[in-house]
Amino acid sequence: MTTTNTIKGADVSMTTIKKFEDTFTQRDMLARKWKQEGRALMGWVCTYVPEEIIYAAGALPIRVLGGAQETPLADATLYSNACSFIRNCLEMGLDKRYDSLDGLVSVNTCDHIRRFFDVWTYHIPMPFKIILSVPTKVTENTIRFFTQELSRFRHSLEEFTGNRITIDSLRSAIGTYNRTRILLGKLYEKKKSLNPPLTGTQTLHTILAGMVMPKDQYNVLLEELLQEIETKGSGISQDGKLRLMVCGSELEHPEFLELIEQSGGLVVADDLCNGARYFWGMVDPEEEPLNALARRYLSRFPCPRMHPLESRVQYIVQMAQDFAVDGVIYEVIKFCDLHANTYPLIKKGLQEVGVPVLKLEREYLFSATGQLKTRIQAFFENISSARI
């Protein structure tokens, strides 16, 4: 699969992106290697898990993602209305593809992820397992409670790993993770330009790699990427391509964005948990670490589990405007009530500022490309003709 040359007629290849792609593709092998080096591996399921605490315990946080082409084992275990993301992740677990994990860390994000934790830990013995209660709104009371939850998490991790998680180690982890956020922020800032340096496909490769490798090593690669962009100078010529934002459910298949970009779009912004929602918003390094983490994770770029939804609408509209997008593609994994049911309000918010939206229902695995392509092309034609 070649994903580094996604835009017809434009040279968008990048050496560093290839490294990110390779890291993600070889993540199982790399994880085993890191484990052999003596680091405990902690699988985490959702971007509301504060990885910094795992990192501060000397363990390596690795995002649990899918990757199976078929899900027979998970199908026999889950009811038919479970979303295909958790179904695929569970398949990987049941198929012993996550055998190197020492633990599973989850949160109460949505109906699917809550039950995923139950089903996973029921069927797959885990030396360490925890599900954190993440509040759904930002107030001083919810921050206080989440801080207590993080303290519980910290103590259980200390007990499990035998490593003390000190204030200094937390501050150091926060520093490393904040560095990632700064570097990714710089990258996204460049995507605001008329000639963005990366395609959406390349951006997704970049973010995914960061979820499965040590952040200190990742930061080095990010620096390298930014340097490469500087050296290269010119970005991607827009040349009639539409600037787009992609919003919605879990998306880890660069092919999906590639399809959009091959159809005449250029994804310059996103509201994805494998995108902006992952790194947007810094942890205050001056505040007491657990409190600061609680505050950041609750007040980051919100996913639709957070209330009131108005805040999420504002984030999306603001981003669409800041990145000067011509349209938004809103993708929803089947059975995802959170993303599906909040669509009418997101659409309304975007339409109020004149941004057209296309909703695409999909399964976690990339499929039905013909249908998708037709709908995307029709959407682009509508935008283009409206401009004329």
Place this chain on the structure above:
Amino acid sequence: MKGIDRNMVLEKMLAGAESRLEYRKIHAISKSGRYYAEAIRNYYAQVRNAGEEDKPLAWTSLFIPVELLYAMGIVPFVLEQYVIQFMAQELNTDYLDLGEGLGFSSESCSPHKAAIGMAKAGLLPLPDLILSTAPLTCDSSTTMFELLGDLCNCPGYFLDLPYSYDEEAVKYLARELQELAQYLKDRTGRRLNQGKLEEILKISRQTDHYFHLTHQLRRSIPSPLRAREAFSAFALRFYCEGLPETLEFFKAQYEETRDKVERQQGGLPEERLRVAWFGLYPFFDMKLIDWMEDTYKASVAADMMNLLPFEENQLSFSDPWETLAWNRLNFMGLRCCLPYEGFKEDMINTCREMNLDGFIFFANFGCKQTSNFFMLLRKDLSKELGLPILMITGDPLDPRITSTHQIKSLLDEYFKTLEAKASKVRRS
């Protein structure tokens, strides 16, 4: 839908409750039956009269503690319960389609779809406030309240429920409840009557006590209640928790049930099989449940009223907020929205005590969390108790998902197996 407005719907619901009450008075139906009808009638009347009496009307989700609203003189309109009752009487799927048409997912829970449809059609009394819990009960419910807030131009308030059940969770929820009370005061100008709250909590404590006593009596052989009688508690506790008429009903129901048990009188004339029915019922055709009980002489000895995990209401906390928080975390099965590990033993033990021959799970296709934990419970029940399990995929309001005829066929086949198994046991 044409020609109906929000007042007419409410008046119709009220008139229905009135006529049920009259019928029960005339036909000397049990004391509890009359109290029930009276309490439901009073509830609809207070919703209708809220405007006239200058009381704010708050749309609430199932797990907002109505006790607090009653103590502040605010009328709770328990939306999901009202929609279920309305839809069960109307048998009209148009509102489901309208909800979907407005962008609510076809895969979401049907009462939520219907609520969006009914709100759009102008069939619900207008809210002064919208109060929901999050992230529980479920994603479908919380997103519905977000959409309704927009449709009704009334901002929503979300009470955060912890995903844990311990001392910290109680304390956290207690603080959340205090913040809710402050919000209600700011929005309505109504002050909390502390004495009234404490009185309501006392009534709630007694209600809860009688409720559990009654449903524990269902382990008797024969089981003393029919499925519908047992399930009637559902609406009343959600609508009117903490009110004297609610206590009156549950006390009477307990006394009547206890007398039946003492007389060894079952809910059915003859009991041959005992089953659990988990999940909601197909409300679009409750005669189906009567048919099942009568045809197979099968008592529903366990259902959501006694299978769901709980600890009895407390009054022992030093402050009423913690009492309210504790009670809410144990209210009507909220704990089965928490991690499976925390309640599986309770459910298995209850099934064991009930002497069941079978277990039926009516899986609401829109309910992701119940159906997915049931996949685990199913394994555990088979392993621990060897119970034959029937899982029916359906919808409580929409017969287009699985029709009466289809459900009947599944039940027929299942009960024939149970009967064969039971007669084999009797022979041996």
